[in-house]
Amino acid sequence: xxxxxxxxLNRLAQAVINMDITRANEAAAEVIRxxxxxxxxxxxxxxxxxxxxxxxxxxxxxxxxxxLLCADAMYAGIEVLRPYLPKEGTWNKKKVVIGVVKGDTHDxxxxxxxxxLDNAGFEMHDLGRNVPYAKFIDTAGELKxxxxxxxxxxxxxMDGMQVIIExxxxxxxxxxxxxxxxxxxxxxxxxxxxDGYAKNAAxxxxxxxxxxxxxxLPLTFKTxxxxxxxxxxxxxx
Amino acid sequence: MTYKDEMTPKERMQAILQGxxxxxxxxxxxxxxxxxxxxxxxxxxxxxxxxxxxxxNIACFKQYRHDIxxxxxxxxxxxxxxxxxxxxxxxxxxxxETPFIQTREDLKKLKPVNPEKDGRLPVYLDAVKRCVDVxxxxxxxxxxxxxxxxxxxxxxxTETFIKELYTDPELVHTLMKVTTQSVxxxxxxxxxxxxxxxxVEPVATGSMISEKxxxxxxxPYLKEVYSHxxxxxxxGVLHICGKTKRVIQCMAESGADILSIDNIDLxxxxxxxxxxxxxxxxxxxxxxxxxxxxxxxxxMVKECIxxxxxxxRGYIVATGCExxxxxxxxxxxxxxxxxxxxxxxxxxxx
Numbered sequence: 001x002x003x004x005x006x007x008x009l010n011r012l013a014q015a016v017i018n019m020d021i022t023r024a025n026e027a028a029a030e031v032i033r034x035x036x037x038x039x040x041x042x043x044x045x046x047x048x049x050x051x052x053x054x055x056x057x058x059x060x061x062x063x064x065x066x067x068l069l070c071a072d073a074m075y076a077g078i079e080v081l082r083p084y085l086p087k088e089g090t091w092n093k094k095k096v097v098i099g100v101v102k103g104d105t106h107d108x109x110x111x112x113x114x115x116x117l118d119n120a121g122f123e124m125h126d127l128g129r130n131v132p133y134a135k136f137i138d139t140a141g142e143l144k145x146x147x148x149x150x151x152x153x154x155x156x157x158m159d160g161m162q163v164i165i166e167x168x169x170x171x172x173x174x175x176x177x178x179x180x181x182x183x184x185x186x187x188x189x190x191x192x193x194x195d196g197y198a199k200n201a202a203x204x205x206x207x208x209x210x211x212x213x214x215x216x217l218p219l220t221f222k223t224x225x226x227x228x229x230x231x232x233x234x235x236x237x
Numbered sequence: 238m239t240y241k242d243e244m245t246p247k248e249r250m251q252a253i254l255q256g257x258x259x260x261x262x263x264x265x266x267x268x269x270x271x272x273x274x275x276x277x278x279x280x281x282x283x284x285x286x287x288x289x290x291x292x293x294n295i296a297c298f299k300q301y302r303h304d305i306x307x308x309x310x311x312x313x314x315x316x317x318x319x320x321x322x323x324x325x326x327x328x329x330x331x332x333x334e335t336p337f338i339q340t341r342e343d344l345k346k347l348k349p350v351n352p353e354k355d356g357r358l359p360v361y362l363d364a365v366k367r368c369v370d371v372x373x374x375x376x377x378x379x380x381x382x383x384x385x386x387x388x389x390x391x392x393x394x395t396e397t398f399i400k401e402l403y404t405d406p407e408l409v410h411t412l413m414k415v416t417t418q419s420v421x422x423x424x425x426x427x428x429x430x431x432x433x434x435x436x437v438e439p440v441a442t443g444s445m446i447s448e449k450x451x452x453x454x455x456x457p458y459l460k461e462v463y464s465h466x467x468x469x470x471x472x473g474v475l476h477i478c479g480k481t482k483r484v485i486q487c488m489a490e491s492g493a494d495i496l497s498i499d500n501i502d503l504x505x506x507x508x509x510x511x512x513x514x515x516x517x518x519x520x521x522x523x524x525x526x527x528x529x530x531x532x533x534x535x536x537m538v539k540e541c542i543x544x545x546x547x548x549x550r551g552y553i554v555a556t557g558c559e560x561x562x563x564x565x566x567x568x569x570x571x572x573x574x575x576x577x578x579x580x581x582x583x584x585x586x587x
Contacts, residue, residue: 019403060483063447065399072400105324105332108396108445155523155561156329182479183523191528 005036012045012077017052019069021076028080038081046077050119058202064108067201071115094212097139097175098149099127101164103157109181110151112201120205122147133160137167145175147208150194153182162192169193176211180204240577246304246376253551254472262546263553264576265517266526266569267476267497269309269381270330271560272297279328280562284310287363294364294378295371301573304553306372308364309381310357312437315419316383316391318356319347329562336394344411347392349418352426362430369431380427384438384475385416385458392416395440402450409454417458421465428469435474436462436493442479444500451487463492474517478558482509489513494550499557503544511548518545519557520572527561531571538575539586546584554580 008030015024024046031041053070056062062070098114100107107129118124125143127135140148148168150161161179168175178196179189189197196211198204243260244252252259272290273283275297283289290308298306311330317323320337338344352358361380368378383391389412390398401409420436427434440446441455463473475488476497482505488496489510497517498506506516520526520537529537538554545552554576560569579586 063443063450064445065402065450066447068396068400069403103326103329105334111396154329155527155559156563158523158527183527185521185524187524188528 009045013049016049016074024073024077028077038084046074093123094146096122096147097125097145099131100129101160104152104154105129106153113204116201140175148175150179151181155183262580263304265305266556269559287360290364291367312383313391315388318350318358338393365430365432378432380432384436386455387440388416390440437476443483444479451484459491515551517553517555526564534571535575
């Protein structure tokens with residue numbers, strides 16, 4: 001039984017790594033059939049596979065198409081498991097608002113960061129691309145977001161990041177801010193008052209986690225509105 | 238102090254191509270939509286009228302005397318001419334709004350472009366002709382074409398397209414064949430108009446796809462493009478921005494004679510492909526041109542020259558990618574001054 005369970009978890013992870021939606025679906029169905037805890041299947045199967053994908057990306061063995069397809073497989077598996085997830089609640093997740101700043105419609109980088117942070121246990125709120133500055137402020141305020149992630153690929157729109165950071169402060173919102181994208185350098189990030197900069201999606205996970213390392217958060221128990229990828233421990237493991 | 242040139246940009250380029258002596262290396266910041274600033278136009282006004290695009294580039298050349306005059310607004314112009322719908326912000330480069338190929342069925346509607354008629358290609362052709370007429374004796378007019386992979390991505394939607402490298406390679410090749418033919422048609426039209434067309438392939442950057450995919454899906458078509466350009470006895474120029482360390486060797490195998498590169502150390506590039514190709518780059522557009530100051534930019538230009546001026550197959554002082562439209566005038570002047578001073582031959586950086 002234990003061996004069978006381990007085998008299924010491995011198959012989930014492998015399906016993600018191999019970009020195989022069909023096998024992710026099949027292995028997820030096995031999870032249900034064998035009455036394995038679906039949370040465990042996500043954490044020790046699908047998400048574990050995605051961790052490996054992140055590693056392959058960092059080592060430049062996987063690139064953008066691979067990550068997108070691995071994520072498709074991961075989310076396919078989660079869709080199968082979702083109806084069976086217990087309704088009892090989870091640890092309060094770190095809330096992240098993410099988007100591409102106004103004037104720019106390039107969103108692949110942002111999508112990669114979203115996938116990786118989701119997998120790392122953050123609760124992601126994606127505003128999409130070409131997002132007006134005010135939308136970031138309003139959403140971060142409403143959600144009491146812990147982190148706002150701003151992305152742009154264009155030099156014409158990078159100054160918008162500074163406007164957003166200033167407006168967040170004016171509105172009294174204390175969310176941390178992480179920035180990234182083609183033209184963004186660590187120096188620019190620092191100059192505009194960002195709390196963090198990440199050069200790619202893998203680094204974004206490390207930086208986001210480090211931003212909350214020393215913060216002790218109340219571990220509020222509440223019913224999740226939706227279950228993201230992984231049971232969370234305050235965004236920090 | 239101002240450093241005077243002894244040759245016109247065109248004489249300099251011709252001498253370099255023929256292997257003759259020159260006063261200095263070519264200095265060619267990627268002035269694209271930035272040219273609109275010389276006539277205080279918005280980018281939308283600039284890129285939707287051949288008259289505006291031509292006149293602004295003429296004025297820009299008279300202002301800065303840079304070595305190459307590029308005609309460009311966005312890498313998706315060719316895809317636009319083939320059916321992709323664009324959004325035109327008031328004062329920024331056009332961006333893809335709705336890719337043309339929504340389903341496999343749409344492939345049937347796809348055909349190679351007619352540059353005289355389709356999309357904004359007539360705008361570009363008009364701009365090229367105007368520039369050739371007025372400043373063509375002094376400088377080469379260089380229209381920039383989105384290469385096959387970049388054009389295909391803009392026709393299909395980049396995210397969908399790059400996933401299809403795995404899920405539908407046949408569709409990818411079908412698209413690549415038609416876009417390659419479009420690129421060739423456009424090269425013909427530009428050459429006829431007196432321009433020297435060059436190609437940009439940013440979607441094939443090493444930040445995006447693997448070397449394996451580059452070899453399978455990008456390289457064969459680039460080879461076709463450069464062999465076509467060579468049939469006119471013109472040099473092939475390939476620009477890819479972002480990280481290129483992983484793909485630069487493939488780039489050098491494409492038949493391109495000049496590689497314009499962005500996020501890679503020039504020493505490394507020189508070591509990897511300097512025996513095969515001329516290098517061009519890579520002052521930072523953001524940290525240098527836009528956010529830097531004359532002092533920072535001078536340092537960056539000197540650093541590039543120090544690293545690459547001894548490249549076996551030559552070196553062109555340039556920015557790594559497009560000069561941002563909001564680049565301050567004094568930064569542009571600083572770039573060109575530094576180039577004129579420190580790229581003088583023989584090189585002396587003191």
